[in-house]
Amino acid sequence: xxxxxxxxxxxxxxxxxxxxxxxxxxxxxxxxxxxxxxxxxxxxxxxxxxxxxxxxxxxxxxxxxxxxxxxxxxxxxxxxxxxxxxxxxxxxxxxxxxxxxxxxxxxxxxxxxxxxxxxx
Amino acid sequence: xxxxxxxxxxxxxxxxxxxxxxxxxxxxxxxxxxxxxxxxxxxxxxxxxxxxxxxxxxxxxxxxxxxxxxxxxxxxxxxxxxxxxxxxxxxxxxxxxxxxxxxxxxxxxxxxxxxxxxxxxxxxxxxxxxxxxxxxxxxxxxxxxxxxxxxxxxxxxxxxxxxxxxxxxxxxxxxxxxxxxxxxxxxxxxxxxxxxxxxxxxxxxxxxxxxxxxxxxxxxxxxxxxxxxxxxxxxxxxxxxxxxxxxxxxxxxxxxxxxxxxxxxxxxxxxxxxxxxxxxxxxxxxxxxxxxxxxxxxx
Numbered sequence: 001x002x003x004x005x006x007x008x009x010x011x012x013x014x015x016x017x018x019x020x021x022x023x024x025x026x027x028x029x030x031x032x033x034x035x036x037x038x039x040x041x042x043x044x045x046x047x048x049x050x051x052x053x054x055x056x057x058x059x060x061x062x063x064x065x066x067x068x069x070x071x072x073x074x075x076x077x078x079x080x081x082x083x084x085x086x087x088x089x090x091x092x093x094x095x096x097x098x099x100x101x102x103x104x105x106x107x108x109x110x111x112x113x114x115x116x117x118x119x120x
Numbered sequence: 121x122x123x124x125x126x127x128x129x130x131x132x133x134x135x136x137x138x139x140x141x142x143x144x145x146x147x148x149x150x151x152x153x154x155x156x157x158x159x160x161x162x163x164x165x166x167x168x169x170x171x172x173x174x175x176x177x178x179x180x181x182x183x184x185x186x187x188x189x190x191x192x193x194x195x196x197x198x199x200x201x202x203x204x205x206x207x208x209x210x211x212x213x214x215x216x217x218x219x220x221x222x223x224x225x226x227x228x229x230x231x232x233x234x235x236x237x238x239x240x241x242x243x244x245x246x247x248x249x250x251x252x253x254x255x256x257x258x259x260x261x262x263x264x265x266x267x268x269x270x271x272x273x274x275x276x277x278x279x280x281x282x283x284x285x286x287x288x289x290x291x292x293x294x295x296x297x298x299x300x301x302x303x304x305x306x307x308x309x310x311x312x313x314x315x316x317x318x319x320x321x322x323x324x325x326x327x328x329x330x331x332x333x334x335x336x337x338x339x340x341x342x343x344x345x346x347x348x349x350x351x352x353x354x355x356x357x358x359x360x361x362x363x364x365x366x367x368x369x370x371x372x373x374x375x376x377x378x379x380x381x382x383x384x385x386x387x388x389x390x391x392x393x394x395x396x397x398x399x400x401x402x403x404x405x406x407x408x409x410x411x412x413x414x415x416x417x418x419x
Contacts, residue, residue: 006205006206007204009123009193009204010190010193010203013123013190013193014186014190017182017186017189020185021181021185024162024326025166025326027162027326028162028325028326031162032163034166034325035165040167041169041170042169042170043170043231043232043234043321044235044317044321045234045235050234054232054233054237055229055232055237060244060245062245062248062388062392065248065249065392066248068396069248069251072400073251073252076252076255076256076259079255080259080262080268083260083262083263084262084266084267085266086266086411087263087266087414087415090415091415093411094411094415097411101404101407105404108396108400112397117392117393117396117397118393119388119389119392
């Protein structure tokens with residue numbers, strides 16, 4: 001099978017999932033409809049609407065981790081192609097990535113020493 | 121043909137695992153119960169909260185199901201018994217599972233309820249912790265297999281399973297997989313007794329049925345990934361390949377669903393600390409060790 005056909009199959013799987021869910025919803029609709037009664041649509045908060053709005057800004061208390069995560073996530077983009085050719089390249093590949101990872105790891109240690117690895 | 125076989129296997133595995141999870145939660149093993157409660161969910165009212173973001177609210181369960189199905193699509197059950205044998209299968213698995221986060225934040229944001237919202241944002245924090253422990257062990261697996269194709273990753277383990285070759289990566293990957301599927305003790309986004317169900321709090325009826333089914337598909341896809349990457353997939357004596365990979369996948373899923381229930385729920389701050397102070401350095405050590413071993417030993 002060609003790669004293109006495989007992606008077509010994956011697209012078909014996605015559409016099939018949509019169709020499956022739609023048929024489940026249709027089945028549920030056939031079994032019975034939802035009655036429209038007052039107070040039923042209040043979110044789960046002990047029967048009363050919450051005093052404060054929910055859609056507001058929250059403090060991302062893990063931002064120190066999040067910044068480090070960005071650096072490491074970028075690094076992973078380089079790691080996958082490197083991992084595939086690793087055995088062909090041999091020791092050179094180990095040294096190349098070793099230096100890169102060592103610098104990144106020093107960054108992690110520096111962040112740790114500065115208190116970035118802490119829920120603020 | 122193999123697509124329907126795999127979808128049937130997923131449905132069967134999901135049913136078995138739902139029965140098992142019911143056993144772990146309620147202490148009673150019943151094979152009929154998951155079917156009965158699924159039918160009951162379809163019969164229940166589908167309430168939508170007032171002022172909800174309908175697009176996010178409706179998309180979340182479907183997106184979770186699609187993410188789980190696409191992740192399961194690159195897991196081989198036997199040679200040739202795979203939905204899509206991509207050359208970048210392991211990377212595709214990563215990409216599909218990234219949408220679990222999107223789906224959960226949609227489920228948290230959509231209904232405009234405080235508990236759901238907190239659950240969704242908590243999962244974002246959890247993601248920052250576990251995601252590095254998903255991708256880094258997979259890198260070490262790809263280094264040995266010289267490929268990202270899941271079938272080649274299995275055949276690369278013919279001499280020795282990866283669980284013995286890189287046990288450190290195996291342990292980290294299982295922990296991260298449990299956090300990804302928000303299984304106890306990492307069930308922060310849905311914490312029962314804490315958030316009143318969290319992201320599941322506002323879902324009722326058929327939408328809840330789809331959400332639970334999708335979560336089970338994600339668990340099975342992750343268990344399949346563990347068996348493919350570390351337990352040698354279909355490799356094994358006597359039995360046919362699909363029996364080995366299916367049995368391994370179900371065993372890993374059963375362990376993932378039950379083991380964590382004996383540990384108290386982990387706070388987000390503790391989890392992040394564990395992941396970044398212990399997990400990431402250990403994952404880097406794992407990559408280094410595998411690199412040295414792969415250069416010295418030819419297997």
